Amino acid sequence: MHICFMYSKELLKGTLKTIVLKLLSENEKMYGYEITQRVKALSDGKILLTEGALYPTLHKLESEGLLVTETVSIGKRIRKYYSLTNEGVSTAEAKVNEFADFMLTMRTLLSPNLSLS
Amino acid sequence: MHICFMYSKELLKGTLKTIVLKLLSENEKMYGYEITQRVKALSDGKILLTEGALYPTLHKLESEGLLVTETVSIGKRIRKYYSLTNEGVSTAEAKVNEFADFMLTMRTLLSPNLSLS
DNA sequence: AAATATGCATAATATTCTTATGTATTCAAA
């Protein structure tokens, strides 16, 4: 039997772009499905990206000029690789830094009960 | 002149209930405006709760049985104090713990760039 | 006297996500 502990989804709100940009800043290029699996693995199954959230986000980041795509055929299946533009690289850095600072602030707000590290 | 650094608002999404419950778990009773000012102070002006978000959230938590209210007249002005029910106390604890765990997971995902203490 | 701060509240709108659905290929197990 398998008990899967998922976060109440609301906490995840607003972090998707940051996660995607960060992964791409470490991986040269990734495709959508790969991103969902990587996040699942890195979070021990605690963060499960849904396709309905991921694909629109990727498309939006692309339309904003932060990502570019490269379509590859794997047999008869299509795979769409995403990679960061120069602007994407700096945005990724900024987003991660912002999130880190946000965590510090939240830690102050919630401090007594938090034992991080 | 005053330069105010605010987080991109999206990060705050989903954390409001946790913040409110946590503050109330430390303060016996608080009123809405007081909560906005406390959060502003604790976050060094980085988190500014809007009334349009706070009041509906307070009402919702009340309707869920996590908060109870007590209205007090201050001169001719009304002040509505909120305090936790028993269920509110345990929910507050659970929410804070969940957030702490979420932060640990996010830290793993974004680790290389995070230097938290 | 006017501006700022205190104090509550709601409506219209925007953003971001979930859930549901659709299409199609590949691989492993029964």
Place this chain on the structure above:
DNA sequence: TTTGAATACATAAGAATATTATGCATATTT
């Protein structure tokens, strides 16, 4: 061998959560 699970993309309807704008009213400071 066929059935289910995994791989791989995508979009639409709806829910949840927040912003912005607005409204009302009193108290304090300049």
